Amino acid sequence: MSKNSKSMDSYKIVCCLFFFFFPQFLITVSGSTEICSSSACSWGEAKVRFPFRLKNRHLRQCGYPGFDLFCDSLNQTVLELPNSGKFSIHAIDYETQNIWINDPEYCLPKRLLTLNLSGSPFTGVFYQDFTLFNCTSDYKRYQLDPIACLSGEKYTVFASSDERAISFLASKCNLIATVAVPVQWTFFEPVMSSDLGSDLLLRWAAPLCGRCESRGGRCRLKSNSSTEIECSNVSRRHGLPRGARYAMTVGAGVPAILFLVGLLCCVCGRVKRYGMQRRSVVEFTSMVTPHATTISGLDNSTIESYPKTVLGESRRLPKPDDSICSICLSEYRPKETLRSIPECQHCFHAECIDEWLRMNASCPICRNSPNSS
Known part of the structure; x- marks a missing residue:
């Protein structure tokens, strides 16, 4: 047996003994990349990664406190708010730290009557007040959208944020409540009638991982800490922001086109007579000479x-x-x-x-x- 073979066998024995007596080292090295990798309840569901974690799939250190999710019997991704119960998650944007939720029982207006986000890390991004009414008459001729899951055979429930519609319904129907709904826009027109079935837009402020995500990195908890975070695996492979791509396209594309046009003009000019070539060069030079411009934009x-x-x-x-x-x-x-x-x-x-x-x-x-x- 050669000397190199003996050295290799000795190295393998030392490695086996090390990982046998210190298995936690192997878990620490590989767990952060494999056990804490992205997961989903089923195909088409939102991908779950830090600060969220899926119970029974991720270790506790893979998520941030208050961001526990689980898969229900229908393989929907579900979030349980401390004071409002369970909601299904339809989308998660880790860069803007936004999350879209809805009622897994398909009656979100009923849940809005008791929605309470206190005790959770989430808040509404934009709010709009809606007033709900219980009407016993047939109001189909007024082209109002009923809330089907709250209505019955002898009564219909409507919701509106328009003052005229509210004033009209108040004179004909019974007031149920006025609720602040987390909507998805900063600017909106008053809604004559709504079924309030659209997803709710919520946002979390901590942990602050948006900048890390925009740089192509991933947030994670620091070792031996339950709340401190760090950004890892920052890479440019995930591409540049849209604004940077737009600026690069304009900055590189326009000079390249001008260069090609100039080269083509030079080649064609050599075929013509000296006098025509000279005139073409003068015209071309005057055409591509940049004029002094003043950029006047907003700060x-x-x-x-x-x-x-x-x-x-x-x-x-x-x-x-x-x-x-x-x-x-x-x-x-x-x-x-x-x-x-x-x-x-x-x-x-x-x-x-x-x-x-x-x-x-x-x-x-x-x-x-x-x-x-």
Whole structure:
């Protein structure tokens, strides 16, 4: 047996003895990457990772206190609020720290009557007051949307945030309650009638992992701590933000096109006579010579004051025709962050309109100048 073979056998024996007497070392090394990896109750359900954890699938140190989830009998992802009971989770955005929940029994209006977020790490992002009425007459001719799960054969329940509708229903029906509903928009028109079945938008403030997630990293608890966190596995492989991609496209694409045009003009010019070539070069030079321009945009504090929101699963917008960002020409998708211009309420991707307003103090669609004060 060679000397190298003996050394290799000795190394294997030492490793086996080490992990036999210190198995917790192996768990510490591999547990954070395997046991605490993302999981889901079923295909199509929200992916669960820190600060959340799935009971019976993740160890306690894989999640943050108060963020325990579990899978019900239908393999739905369920969150249990201390003072309001169980809610199904429809989506989680770890970068914006938003979560969309609904009633697993498909009667969210009933749950709203007793909704209490105290004692949980979640709060509503935007609230809108809705008043519920119990009406014994047939109000179908008024084109109001009934709340089916609260209505019966001889009575119908309606909910509205519009003062005129509330005044009308108050004179005809019995008042049930007025509840503050966590809605999904910072700007909205009063709703004549709603079935209140849309997902509720909630947000958590701690632990603060949004910046880590935006950089492609993952949050986790520090060793020997139950509340302190750290950011790990920060990588650029997850791509650049939309605004950076937009700026890089404009910055690199335009000079490249000008270079190709110039090269083509030079090649064609060599074929022509000397006099025509000289005139072409002069015309081309005057065409591509940049003119002095003054960039007059808005400052960051003004831009940040404009309403900003996260698009829900229903992709419901204040203006039904606003389904595509007019700057990048991409269709809006759920959980994307949008920003609107208050004067005209036109919506755009937040990254796109931020870049635009820094260079142009006007709306890309209607060209109206926003109030820069």
